[in-house]
Amino acid sequence: MQTYVLVAYASKYGATKEIAEKIGQVLNASGIVTDVEAIEQVRDLKPYTAVILGSAVYAGQWLGEATAFLKAHEIELAQRPTWFFSSGPTGEGDPIELMKGWRFPEGQKAFAEHIQPRDIMLFHGALDLGKLNFAEKLIVKGFKAPTGDFRDWSVITGWAVQIVEALTAVKA
Numbered sequence: 001m002q003t004y005v006l007v008a009y010a011s012k013y014g015a016t017k018e019i020a021e022k023i024g025q026v027l028n029a030s031g032i033v034t035d036v037e038a039i040e041q042v043r044d045l046k047p048y049t050a051v052i053l054g055s056a057v058y059a060g061q062w063l064g065e066a067t068a069f070l071k072a073h074e075i076e077l078a079q080r081p082t083w084f085f086s087s088g089p090t091g092e093g094d095p096i097e098l099m100k101g102w103r104f105p106e107g108q109k110a111f112a113e114h115i116q117p118r119d120i121m122l123f124h125g126a127l128d129l130g131k132l133n134f135a136e137k138l139i140v141k142g143f144k145a146p147t148g149d150f151r152d153w154s155v156i157t158g159w160a161v162q163i164v165e166a167l168t169a170v171k172a
């Protein structure tokens, strides 16, 4: 059976979408046919042999469409190799330290335990004050969150390469 991968993302301001696109580019360049879709566009997981699922983090939570997707597709996700990622912390240094040990939203951990993703990754995110609404600007200023683009494309590419290796090993 041909390996056919879906990268599904939930993104409010585009940073997570671009991470998903980079992962899709790495897989496609390696010869693994991969679709990259906004999560709310995905209707059917049946054609896909593996799924990579990512969301931006807001107030320690995945976006609503990502949590709804986990709930709606829990069984199908558990039947395939899956990988989860989040895009969140801004600032220099290890993303998990920046998030004080946070790796994955508490409320979705039961889904992760059932689905058993091959990996759960936390990437740095990007914050552009100019794109935020008034309330979000207040929150970001209140938390003194560093603004700017902290995404590390070599880390993102490296993670995607590991997925390629895992999928190739599965096929072999």
Ligand SMILES: Cc1cc2nc3c(=O)[nH]c(=O)nc-3n(C[C@H](O)[C@H](O)[C@H](O)COP(=O)(O)O)c2cc1C
Pocket (backbone or CB within 6 Å): 010, 011, 012, 013, 014, 015, 016, 017, 056, 057, 058, 059, 060, 061, 087, 088, 089, 090, 099, 124, 125, 126, 127, 132, 135, 136, 137, 139, 140
């Ligand atoms: C109001 C607000 C709350 C946020 N809360 C968190 C958070 O709890 N943890 C985190 O790591 N990042 C947090 N972020 C940062 C975003 O997750 C980060 O900017 C992400 O890359 C945005 O992705 P998007 O452009 O795909 O929406 C927050 C950003 C905003 C504006």
